[in-house]
Amino acid sequence: MLTHLPILQVIVPLLAAPLCLMLDGSRFVWAFALLASLLAGVISGLLLWQVETGGTLSYALGGWQAPIGIEYRIDLLSAYLLLIVSAMGTLVLLGAYRSVNKELAAGARTYFYVAYLLCLAGLLGIVAAGDAFNVFVFLEISSLGSYILISLGRDRRALWAAFQYLVVGTIGATFILIGVGFLYAMTGTLNMMDLAQRIPSVSESTTVLVAFTFLVVGVCLKLAMFPLHVWLPNAYAFAPSIATAFLAASATKVAVYLLFRFSFGVFGVALTESILPLQEVFIGLGLAGVFVASLVAISQHNIKRMLAYSSVAQIGYMIIGYGLDSQAGTTAALLHLFNHALMKAALFMALAAVVYHHGSVLLKDLAGLGTTMPWTAAALVGGGLSLIGVPLTVGFISKWYLVQAALEQDLWWLALLIVVGSLLAIVYVWRMIEPMYFAPASSDRPRSVGNTPEAPRSLLLVIWILVAANLYFGIDTRLPVGIAEAAAQQIFGVRF
Template structure:
């Protein structure tokens, strides 16, 4: 590699954030929807290239550290990439790249013309905030990026064409602000006790004070704040309204990425900073997370069964699926954590594909109500075939990504001697059969009526991204060596800690 190439490679962590921020500024300055979409697409296509290069560098040579502004850590802000957040950076950037071709027709159909350029501006801010949360190794800098992404998400949700979108955005704003406030209080307490905000430095210093009351309070504040952000039952009340009211593109992107980044931060604090022994052996975190995770898997799935709006049904399904991810954390073993991390990736593929299908249906018939989708599978067969594949993945049918996740989680439960938990994991899948089956039955086994009778498959610009995600649900379900392999490495890194 030439000298210029080496210099560029050294700047990749900064470019991961600077490019979407610069793109957002351009979209704001040049208020034209075509230009906004072009800039957002170019930036979104560049992000996976950068994130994959970073992950390959990490897998080859180890963690990458970038001292921002030339101030060496722990005094300056450090961007640090290891296998854990490198995997997450790839997920966020790939989802952003897949969403953008889909966005042009969907945004034009669902958002007023004078707001479309601003949609792309705010989307890029959201992308930058989520990538920043994942890449930073500074506790307060993570809070700053959390606010950037959250404020952008409030706007993205409020741009929905239903008045209820404004209510959903306001509700999310209130609860999201509470979650962020709890997080920053926890960070303040940790800073008071350790004198540092750098994750690596904090992990080293916290050993001497981890049994003190302020540190215990900090752990509690961060846990509740992050559980609000990741929508763990019963702190999930903002999520169904937000996913239902948001424009289809915003729902796809937020559902695939936002809660995943909150999960990552929780993982980082639990395993890398506080440490496994302190969190899971000295404190009753495992039983609390187990109860909340199982409640999410069952309660949210039961509520999903009775929803008529399919976007809302899938939103409650997301609450249930988050329960699987936190269940992997609660199992507190390398196998369980591998299952949780790989499900973090797999759920983004499944739910991204399902919400894209709903966006395609809304594009053709103007709504996502189950009662109005009778026979739509016969009129939009390619679109609804993608729904079937992603739905089977959500259930956990062998040969799909959902099966891989649940297999790891069940094996970890058996490894821990929790046979009852393995049966509960399998039992929750039957609830998914019911609500996914309702949609499939209505779409394929009923006579087309109303607007559905005249519907056709959407344009290729929407259909191809939908099938990329649906195809990935099969591809990574048949060959999970890459995703599960990286997830296993990430679990090992988390158990090793930063000390």
């Protein structure tokens, strides 16, 4: 049983998704989906433990050995990502029941859970697969799942946002397909380890350069790197709150993983030594993302949209870490990936609680939230502080590592700009906090049912688990830092 964990990781949610359709009643469907994702979470925990004790796992699908057969390969980086994605998927789903019932029509609830599980299975598959074409297939499974999740939003603009994402996402995935095709033409293999061995002998050819370009642009479309981010703000703003929390915590993270996997694991490129000035390009785009997206975030009135722009900015930090092209930079990016998943999951779940009572999350809906929904408001403050990067929160840890990585290469101006970028975060987080504590609750608002204006307990539980994780991993950093450092070392071990 334990030897089959790599495939079970993907199969469990993938099979559970259609089974949901056979169940009746949204409570059962939710419980079943939760069970499946919990199982996936346990499996990823076991996988991480196996990888840490026994080294990289290789699983031959159907007993056909790689490179002929399809290989699932779990190294430390994959195991780390699997744990992040499945843990976030489970936590978000744990708090989902009441919010989904409130936001979605009765007929759509089952499909929500089906799409959720499909998306989860696709994301886990991308990370587990050691085969470039499998990555494409799982990418499309997860993307189709996320288009459905977004389109289920209550506002009609959700449909339009989902359609726009579908067009952009399909172009991105097809670019990846083209890149894989060029690689296959040059090397005759699809297995990532094989590719990594064969590419150096043909690395001078333009074809490989073109393949790299297509893959990177395709992945960057998926991870919403500035200026390829235009699909993201509307998709996050109008999707059901639970879907936003899940996608923000997992989907872009997996795309960042792909960027690292392809460029360092498969191509083994040193960005600094290539023909194009890639290091400058990525650091430049990362910085532009941080500043432009933060400035746009400041002017938003819809909090979900504001945090969506903030996501684009935070992805900018990860791109800077990638662009630094060093072990320290990679460590910082991987750390930020984990930490950003924690803070955005906490914040978007807290917003789900606000939507639960007010139906929307415009700035005016937050007025007086500090007295009407004290626990939710406090959670928003906690997540916001983490987003800024205040010491004792996870946000501080990853920025600290990123600044150190910049200083390691004597890029003083870059370190300075990273800090200035965080100052911009203070502005938009403050815009969110101010009405909660310093504006009176408007009296004409319909009070929520009964005497409990606070969010449902199940939702509150999840929000506070996530906020507590934000604080805990900000103080006791051993787990994420240890894994991120070891994973970065493993990536660069392949390269040099």
